[in-house]
Amino acid sequence: MSELKGAMIIGQSGGPTSVINASAYGAIKAGLDSDSITTVYGAANGIVGVLNDKLYVMDKEDPAELELLKYTPSSALGSCRYKIADPDVDDTDYKRILEIFKKYDVRYFFYNGGNDSMDTCNKISKYMKKVGYDCRVMGIPKTIDNDLFGTDHCPGFASAAKYIATSITEVYQDSHVYDKGQVSIIEIMGRHAGWLAGAASLAAVTGYAADLVYLPEVDFNMDEFLEDVSALWEKNHNVIVAVSEGIHYADGSFVSEAKTSATDGFGHAQLGGLAAMLADVVKEKLGVKVRGIELSLLQRCAAHCASQTDIDESFLAGQTAVNSAVAGETDKMVAFECSREGGYSCTTKLLNLSDVANYEKKVPVEWINERGNNVSQAFIDYALPLIQGETKMPKENGLPRFAKLAKIVAE
Amino acid sequence: MSELKGAMIIGQSGGPTSVINASAYGAIKAGLDSDSITTVYGAANGIVGVLNDKLYVMDKEDPAELELLKYTPSSALGSCRYKIADPDVDDTDYKRILEIFKKYDVRYFFYNGGNDSMDTCNKISKYMKKVGYDCRVMGIPKTIDNDLFGTDHCPGFASAAKYIATSITEVYQDSHVYDKGQVSIIEIMGRHAGWLAGAASLAAVTGYAADLVYLPEVDFNMDEFLEDVSALWEKNHNVIVAVSEGIHYADGSFVSEAKTSATDGFGHAQLGGLAAMLADVVKEKLGVKVRGIELSLLQRCAAHCASQTDIDESFLAGQTAVNSAVAGETDKMVAFECSREGGYSCTTKLLNLSDVANYEKKVPVEWINERGNNVSQAFIDYALPLIQGETKMPKENGLPRFAKLAKIVAE
Missing domain, CATH: 3.40.50.450 (Rossmann fold)
Structure with missing residues (x-):
């Protein structure tokens, strides 16, 4: 040439x-x-x-x-x-x-x-x-979304993933401090792909994992979500939940945008985003102490x-x-x-x-568990080297x- | 003995x-x-x-x-x-x-x-x-609130302050990325004392300061707040606002808890906290792109x-x-x-x-500017050595x- x-x-x-x-x-x-x-x-x-x-x-x-x-x-x-x-x-x-x-x-x-x-x-x-x-x-x-086709991963994803996993590890400490327990719901970016939400699972290698991880690759079911949180609450009196901002119901509507009247009796517009909304639902339905945390811009600029x-x-x-x-x-x-x-x-x-x-790469279905509420070891093996x-x-x-x-x- | x-x-x-x-x-x-x-x-x-x-x-x-x-x-x-x-x-x-x-x-x-x-x-x-x-x-x-009497400062304050100033510095970069600009409103802990919100001013030494800082030591005035944001928007098309969760109106009611109907025509309960609520007001009144960010638990466990x-x-x-x-x-x-x-x-x-x-130490009034929308150099001189x-x-x-x-x- x-x-x-x-x-x-x-x-x-x-x-x-x-x-x-x-x-x-x-x-x-x-x-x-x-x-x-x-x-x-x-x-x-x-x-x-x-x-x-x-x-x-x-x-x-x-x-x-x-x-x-x-x-x-x-x-x-x-x-x-x-x-x-x-x-x-x-x-x-x-x-x-x-x-x-x-x-x-x-x-x-x-x-x-x-x-x-x-x-x-x-x-x-x-x-x-x-x-x-x-x-x-x-x-x-x-x-940071890691959704480009044909590359093992995208520059930017790993740093956001490291911040998310670090923050989950730290929030875990904070959430476990009182004897009365708490449900913590952490909202993570990723409108169409769950790579970033999956990064919450990396905290597992520290011993302080998110208990539940919801990705947009799976249809969200509010009743199952409440069942899962409730079961973990009964067991541990403490639950860490990571949710992708892009989770949606089976009909494709974003959970963050849906008026939740059908599910929880609330009909007002949600201002504070998904974490605040889910926190509200959990509080209403389970009557436990709950905190919604949105990682917001921090995860892409930290x-x-x-x-x-x-x-x-x-x-x-x-x-x-x-x-x-x-x-x-x-x-x-x-x-x-x-x-x-x-x-x-x-x-x-x-x-x-x-x-x-114009092609979006999603988290492989085989890296998500059957219940659709966490990622598998394969995801951790994939992402962990990137945050070193x-x-x-x-x-x-x-x-x-x-x-x-x-x-x-x-x- | x-x-x-x-x-x-x-x-x-x-x-x-x-x-x-x-x-x-x-x-x-x-x-x-x-x-x-x-x-x-x-x-x-x-x-x-x-x-x-x-x-x-x-x-x-x-x-x-x-x-x-x-x-x-x-x-x-x-x-x-x-x-x-x-x-x-x-x-x-x-x-x-x-x-x-x-x-x-x-x-x-x-x-x-x-x-x-x-x-x-x-x-x-x-x-x-x-x-x-x-x-x-x-x-x-x-x-982290730094409000104990008789001590120069309290263990815990400085690390939260460092996280807040670091995050403001980073969010500043993110908020200035688009040519169309953005108002970013960052909600910081501190129910009765504004030490933590004041820490947002430390970012000034990096050259990336919060433009406006609102502390609970001063009565909050929504009209003045909108005037201040609007003036800075006209000038820079970018505004970084730090607010203490404890800001309140002259009658003592928390801004976060007030239904804002009197001010902005909204009458519904606020779920997403103060930052989301103020972001909503700014968007409604000024029609600009705005993002509310709550530092939440992260600031006390990072x-x-x-x-x-x-x-x-x-x-x-x-x-x-x-x-x-x-x-x-x-x-x-x-x-x-x-x-x-x-x-x-x-x-x-x-x-x-x-x-x-049982005595709460507040930010001295002489360390807050006359408009009540920022802290003075004296605050920075006080807090900066602590985050080193x-x-x-x-x-x-x-x-x-x-x-x-x-x-x-x-x-």
């Missing part, structure tokens, strides 16, 4: 994670180190920054600040949820992207995100080919509790995308291939963007020292 | 913290090391364990497991919220306590807790004196983010209680005296139990390795 010389753009998209910036840093550093890449631009707020001609010049950043991206949560360049049109229907955005690419002689485009972002990558890549503009396009996976394995692999994904593109690859997403036999190892591979875009290693995040004044980028806009 | 030889009891009371076990370990270790103390008992669930004759023999524990108490959140011996009667009204409990003390030859009683626990200590001490039973009684302070300063000082408080009692002191609470001139230093002092019991130092908590399988006590019950 012939050498392609030109500038590169890295963009971040979708919901943030604790380590998306580690991938950005992997890509930026590989770009800065490469002879084929003339300038490294960071798109302000993902593809929106390209459309708005707002690109930050990474070459002008302090290298030490750039390196801190490894420990800085959320998307340092800014993110977006902008979905570009199908180019056959409306190619306005694509014409604009081409214009910007030409303006800055962009020959490499890297997009870091989840399913939608891989779709964006795929469309841009196809359009550039169609109009004959030589540009290599690579997707870098990212999502970089102080990130997995160093996740940080290293996220960096690797970004770096591999750039190095592979410079070597001639295009139209691919970086993915992980892992082995757990005789110790954990992880290497990268490349998948066709068109094969991964403590972040080397530097602190200043006892608090995280995040990257402070100059963000000098290209002219 | 003559030597007093006999057994000791350490009990834990009230709501857990990340470091209450560090104090217990300080007391237990000093007891095990002392020639005057024959046996070290841990009361199961505080004073309830004494009343029920359920004492754990600490001498029989593995020393390595005991040392892990420094990094184990919540109350490893179990806690209670039992309030003993005034002995002049009903001395049943006191007679029973005396009986147990005699049974095990207990000559030292240490109680680790907040205001109520100091009151319990005080009453027991007075009763033992009245009946002529020689027993030294010492209080060890503990409360030992993985504890302050090593807090761990060390908590240990010191427990150790000092035992060593002082052995040296002849009784009827006292261990307190901290700190200097912040030319670096932070902390020493212990002893206060009379009768002087500290990272916990040395050991991990196993990437997760906290907490103490596992054998809990062998005395016969």
Whole structure:
């Protein structure tokens, strides 16, 4: 493959994670180190920054600040949820992207995100080919939801999983402190896939497991849920429940959105989310002390509790995308291939963007128990290696020292 | 003072913290090391364990497991919220306590807790004196609320403060990721005192401060709150708000409990707590994207983010209680005296139990700004030294390795 010389753009998209910036840093550093890449631009707020001609010049950043991206949560360049049109229907955005690419002689485009972002990558890549503009396009996976197809796991998942398992372990201590006991219901992200809720089961290796884990892969049944909580309460006078925000009834309606009148006699709108609602139902039906806890944004931004394995692999994904593109690859997403036999190892591979875009990977049914209220040992064996290693995040004044980028806009 | 030889009891009371076990370990270790103390008992669930004759023999524990108490959140011996009667009204409990003390030859009683626990200590001490039973009684302070009188600060506060400031710093990153902005409302514990909510201001030293901080020391005004959020929204299109769960209107009613019909037209019961309710009001009135986050139990049990300063000082408080009692002191609470001139230093002092019991220390009015929507630099100067130092908590399988006590019950 012939050498392609030109500038590169890295963009971040979708919901943030604790380590998306580690991938950005992997890509930026590989770009800065490469002879084929003339300038490294960071798109302000993902593809929106390209459309708005707002690109930050990474070459002008302090290298030490750039390196801190490894420990800085959320998307340092800014993110977006902008979905570009199908180019056959409306190619306005694509014409604009081409214009910007030409303006800055962009020959490499890297997009870091989840399913939608891989779709964006795929469309841009196809359009550039169609109009004959030589540009290599690579997707870098990212999502705490861990639902991207074809990769062992997704950068970002492990750090969220580690935070969830750590928090469950700690809440377990707190919930067991009084002689009178408590039901604790912990709400975890994951609208369509239960990987994150399943991470609550990792606490089992500490001896402080969640007793019940409900995933969106299984239809939720309120009566069975109350039976399960009640049985455990009778036995232990203490129950830890982890629920995915995406659990739904057999008819597909989200439990969090349903008015629960049919089940519990309440008819008012729920404000406080699923955990608060389930806590209310348990209190009403079982008359026990109950606490609903929503991990909320914390689980996707708690970089102080990130997995160093996740940080290293996220960096690797970004770096591999750039190095592979410079070597001639295009139209691919970086993915992980892992082995757990005789110790954990992880290497990268490349998948066709068109094969991964818009397909959601769910927790295999065989990793969920028959009652549908917990995951199996196979899930733990899969996820536990990913949360190993403590972040080397530097602190200043006892608090995280995040990257402070100059963000000098290209002219 | 003559030597007093006999057994000791350490009990834990009230709501857990990340470091209450560090104090217990300080007391237990000093007891095990002392020639005057024959046996070290841990009361199961505080004073309830004494009343029920359920004492754990600490001498029989593995020393390595005991040392892990420094990094184990919540109350490893179990806690209670039992309030003993005034002995002049009903001395049943006191007679029973005396009986147990005699049974095990207990000559030292240490109680680790907040205001109520100091009151319990005080009453027991007075009763033992009245009946002529020689027993030294010492209080060890503990409360994330930081509202105990006479001490610079309370063990437990700093670790919660560190977690809160860390989480604010991280949520700040997450909230600023989209170009369209967001109002984030973070609900923090503290029913009557705003020390914990004030800790949100510590994030200012990272450059990622909470914009607005509301404490229960100030009457809350919903109209002013909406004005403040609105003004900041116009300016930055992003607002981080920290609120104490204990904020109340001028008439004393808690904002969290008030039906907000007068203010926002809603009349239904609030399930999801204060953050969800305020988020709802902001969304309704200002029409902006808003997220309510309740730090819930996490802030008092997140030992993985504890302050090593807090761990060390908590240990010191427990150790000092035992060593002082052995040296002849009784009827006292261990307190901290700190200097912040030319670096932070902390020493212990002893206060009379009768002087500290049942008095709540609030954030000084002069540390709150005139608008009542933030704390001043004086607050930051006070609290910042306390959150320094990272916990040395050991991990196993990437997760906290907490103490596992054998809990062998005395016969």
